Amino acid sequence: MNVIRYRLKKNILFLSGLLLTTTLAACGGSSVSHPKTASSNTPNASSINNPANQNQNADNGFSNNGDNASDMQQMQAVHSVAVIVPLSGAFANIGQSIANTAQMAVSDLADRHTGIKITCYDSAKGAAEAVNKAVSDGNKLILGGVFPSEARMMALAARNAHIPMITFSNDNSLAGNGVYVMGFSVGAGIQRVVKYALDHKLSRFAALLPNGVYGRKASASLLRTVSNNGGSVATLSNYNRTPQEITDAVTKLGQDYDAVLIADSPRIARIAAPLLVKQDGTKPQILGSELWSIDNNLKNVPALYGAWFASVPDGMFHQLSGKYKARYGVTPPRLASLGYDAILLAARISPNWPSNGDFPEKKLLSPNGFMGIDGAFRFNNQAIAERALAVEKVSANGIVVIDPAPTSFSK
Incomplete structure (x- = not known):
């Protein structure tokens, strides 16, 4: 355990130094220029599709759609990795941000000789076709699939x-047989915050659950966690996402619980929270989902003050976000960190990756885990990412960490 903790703490210091060093270098008179988008939340497609437009150092290890790389790239980039995300269409802003952060990671690691070269493909023009093209181009690892x-x-x-493929999706049913699920799991965040509540003497739970897949996953995680830790579930109430149905669902909860899970987005929590005051004037402990981590305005919702939810730690993401905005002119969506972390993962394994050989897939199952922008994570034997999550509280001053994410994994 001490060895695992030491390695992960060492990786935290390395990652922090990597982001800080490259950010300071960019501010210190570097001749490298970076394109910025104008008045749009979607990075300019040319910043991905045409690396020459970025006027970056030739050894950044990035190419796109089979474009010829420079001689220096060919010398260093012996490990070919495909990033397959939507670069056009309705979700291009998410896909392009992931591709951009993957490129940033390759650039940041260029002087560490990891030998990683990435090539981006547009899944919106055909996901399976993009994989086939990536394979025919010689890529030995596939990163992608957002949805x-x-x-x-x-x-x-x-x-x-x-x-082998590492997907940014959180659909655990995809895992196994060469596919690894890296997306943020619904169940993990709920398990973490419910366990925290149980550890703090809350034992009887209720839940507001949206109809659909997300609600079913949240319900299963709640029931399993409570059952395994000596608590009880008083009532579950489902709804469709309309104000009237949410109001009716709160009424159906009754009064016999001391903590209530709102397993939905901040928008739904804003509607439900004011309705949860009990007849005696008391308010139950409100628990939220990992979806709350993307809302920076919860401090403006007094009804949610004191609510708890679990999320990946945000400290490193804030650094990445600042660096991203300096380069591309926009703030990246929260999922953008997955692109950076996937490249860090490949780079961490690269010393065991034979030149021009197959990716050493078994190394993905290291019990020690890996450190990234989103904290410590590892793939379990089912090929699903386990993450070290923090518990956070909503307050008038913003989101406050009340139980930091662990820096080690128990066996």
């Missing part, structure tokens, strides 16, 4: 080609 539907098509194509 379950595209990830499912990509997984089939990757398995047929016997190429």
Whole structure:
């Protein structure tokens, strides 16, 4: 355990230094210029699709859609990695931000000789086709698939080609047989915050659950965690996402509970929280989902003050976000960190990756885990990412960490 803790703490210091050093270098008169988008939340497609437009150092290890790389890239970039995300269409802002942070990671690691070269492909133009093109181009590791539907098509194509794939989706049903799920799991955040509540003498739970897949996953996680830790669930109440149905669902909860899980977005929590005051004037402990971490305005919702939720730690992401905005002119969506962390993961394994050989897939199952922008994580034997999560509280001053994310994994 001490060895694991030491390694992860050492990786935290390395990662922090990596972001800080490269950020200061960019501010210190570097001749490298970075494109910025103008008045849009979507990074300019040319910043991804045409690396020459970025006027960056040739050894950043980044190419796109099979474009010829420089001689220096060819010398260093012996490990070919495909990043397959939506670069066009309705979700281009998410996909392009992931591709951008993947590029940033390669750039940041260039002087560490990891030998990583990434090539980006547009899943919006055909997810399976993008995988087939990536394989024919010689890529030995596939990163991508943001949404379950595209990830499912990509997984089939990757398995047929016997190429390992790390997906940014959180659909755990995709995991296994060469596919690793890296997305933020619904169940993990709920398990963490419910366990924290149980440890703080709250034992009887209720839950507001949206109809659909997300609600079912949240319900299963709540029931399993409470059952395994000696608590009880008083009532579960489902709803469709309309104000009237949410109001009716709160009424159906009754009064016999001391903590209530709102397993939904901050928008729904804003509607439900004011309705949760009990007849005696007391308010139960409100628990939220990992979705709350993307809302910077919860401090403006007094009804949610004191609510707890679990999330990946944000400290490193704030550094990455600042660096991203300096380069691209916009603030990245929260999922953008997955691109950076996936490249860090590949780089961490690269010393065991034979030149021009297959990716050493078994190294993904290291029990020690890996450190990234989103904290410590590891893939379990089911090929699903386990993450070290923090418990946070909503307050008038913003989001406050009340139980930091662990820096080690128990066996």
